[in-house]
Amino acid sequence: MEQPRGPKPADRPGFRDGARKSSPPAPADVDVVVEEYGEEEEEEPPRSATAKQEEANAALGAEGSRPFTVRELLGEIKEDVEAAEADGEGNGTVSADVEGSLTSQESMQQFSSHHDVAMDLINSVTGVDDDGRSRQRILSFAGKRYVNAIERNPDDPDAYYNWALVLQESADNVEPNSGSYKDTLLEEACKKYAEATRLCPTLYDAYYNWAIAIADRAKMRGRTKEAEDLWKQAILNYEKAVQLNWNSPQALNNWGLGLQELSAIVPAREKQTIIKTAISKFRVAIQLQFDFHRAIYNLGTVLYGLAEDTMRSGRPDVSTNDLYSQSAIYVAAAHALKPNYSVYRSALRLVRSMLPLPYLKVGYLTAPPESHAIAPHSDWERSQFVLNHEGLQQVDGSDQPLSQLPGHMDRVRKLTRIAVADIISVAASADLTLPPGAGLCIDTIHGARFLVADSWEALDSWLDALCLVYTIFARGKSDVLAGIITG
Template sequence: MPSETGEVKQIDGLKPYKGGEELRRAAAVLAGPQSNKAPSSSRGVRRSTSNAPEQAPVALLTEAAEPAVRELAWAAQRYAEAAEADENDFESVYNHGLTLQELALRAGSSQAEQLELLKQACSRYESAWRLRESAHAALYNWGVALSDMAHCVKASDRAAAGEFLSQAAEKYAASLQWNPSNPQALNNWGLVLQELSTMRPGAERLSLVRLAVAKFRRAIRLRPEFDRACYNLGTVYYAYASTLQMDAGARMSAQLTQNAQDQASQSSEEALVRRTFRLASQYIALSSALQPGKETYLASLNVVQHLLPLPFLRVGRLQAIDPSTRNTCRERWQTHVFVLDHQAFQSATTVQRHQYQATPPRQSLSGTPGAATTGQGMGIGDEEQAPILLSDILTVKTCQDPSLPKGHAIWIATRDMPAGLYYVAEDREDADGWADAMHLTVHLMSRQQLPALGNVLQPDMAISRRTTSNH
């Protein structure tokens, strides 16, 4: 459930999951150095399918252990005894898994002991699921335990780590079949897919990144207050943009000479890198507005804020109907440069439009070059497009309609026009970026948090306001 500050709190009984090494490295670059110690070398341990209850390690019951750890160990032992007495007791079997998993996180034991505890927890979750297949929490926590096992063995056995992550993804998917509105499962699924992408080459890596993006996006559309999923979406884009940048730099260094085709390819790669970094900055800015006081988000914003098209959150070309031809048999579509800030979605001014036209062609995340709209055939329209205030927006959705121009459409329903207005983006990712930006800014307006976004988009004015208030 959302807290008073807008954050989706951790649901009782569902374990948290923070994501993989590459995501943490990207977060470290954005938010400052963090502890990223690699796990010590250990042989991979596969998940057991045994249904026999396991006992907690005796060492955890000694006086040397922390009181909270001893309490967990005694609880694990009691649940194990109850499950052994009645193998159909779902609560005892499931709670045994929870305590074993918590012990693995808090006992401070060796990696081998952590792996053994996690393996036992997975066995308990499997037994609980077989007793009650609709137990989505058991499936969810099973996925988290498998993800943690992957982290334990990744340094010594990447193949085993990849297998654990693949199994974790299956468990999150299964849990969502029974509880499709759980944003935490979507967030964790996205983290696992992103981590798997770092273990795969080329096209497969790109496919997994796009799947991870889709999971985070679904989470924030289900729960726009879920700032962690929004931040993770920005961080995944940032990590991917960094990878693209490094790959492009390596290719340039390997080329002794460049012909016209190489230069065009380099220009497209650079445009893709800029676009992906800009997407990262959009979601990090929005997560910072969702939770204005969160230090991690503020530190990350300081790194990416200059990538935003300030004073706007988003700027780009969209096709729209010429207002003078709307609802006539001769509807005419033209391309306009639109902007979105913390107040409205509207067509750009003449100066802003010319500035944007000077930017190079873009390329989609799928790798397909995007053609620049230069005015040939249906130039940048000069007809005035009335601003749409955020306070007037009822719904924003992406959609596809064969009656619309080629591209991917965004449908915006307003108080004055509940039937909606259509805008067409160059590709699906562009449409999704616009829809997410409007969806979250409208949510911020409903929570009276737009001033926080205004401070992000107009940092000089925010500093001036703080200085004035201090005096």
């Protein structure tokens, strides 16, 4: 059989029915605002600071030398540039007075060779269009400001951090075919981030953006030993960023992406462990922000890759069907949250048949009698449950959903049914009164409902699916999910 071309970084989604295998597109990086997907309902947050830190700074009235986001940096510097150009009589040049106020010629001559190299680099970036050139002029202007700040105070971590941001953003403006030049800019940015974190070891944003810069350098090197070393460095920096700010789904998502990329380079014996770690990072990112569609989609792609690897290895202890089905759930959820994204739409076409249609998820849970929630353990029954856009419902021994059973209206009172609109929260439960297994508590407007999954791994799958369905409902996208699973 012809071997399909693999996705990046995980290998090949496809169909289990013997059709030709295809692969979903590459995972979605949170640190890159993707513009080719179509209409955007909202803009991704800037990669240089978390909302939590921005809110804290606003609440404290923080000013002065605090780290800027890229958007703030460019906005402030743009005003200075426009004022400077006005003083230069509109000829696009910076007046001598303003230039001198930022950095005197004498001060420039005192720059170390390290600073000279970096300034020469960003001054050589021309951009690919008028907007790019304008943006780069602002970045060049900003670079002089932060170099001058470092000259005045070599122990200012924020100046190094902002200088690194300028270099990193300049690398984004480099012509696509100038790989080595872009890599040099990123390398200089990494040196500045390293110095910023040496001076301030708790600077979360520096570790986060440093990791992004290293990852960008690794991507230029393909699947080489040098790329492997760079991915390992990026992963360590993402880990440090998460240690400093555990409530950062973006850092966790990027950490997972780094692990996913690394898994494609390391020897096969190491791959499974790295992939499972990547899955855990994506899952935690989603649990922090259940509408984080990029992490949701990335989890779907990595699960698909794991299913493909498992199928090729012929491991009898793992169900590839379950892995394929789980992968399809996350891809479907990402598409439901962002139906205009062509990447998600294309991936869904490839994996939709792996869902237990017309449901999103089918599996087994142990439930008490519907009329007696605190019944003895002996009265609890393990049975099949189905989940769709409307809610979770129990299936009787005939393995048919309630709506397809004769006289099903009489059975509704006996079998568990939880409407998604009634859900308040979903969580694991360690209640000691529950039967053996992994406890699940679904709090509803009618009271708490308890169920038990076969294992903690199975419970994670149910928790994610229920929370995703509820999030899609809360975002007003249930009709999109209904269209996916009912066709």
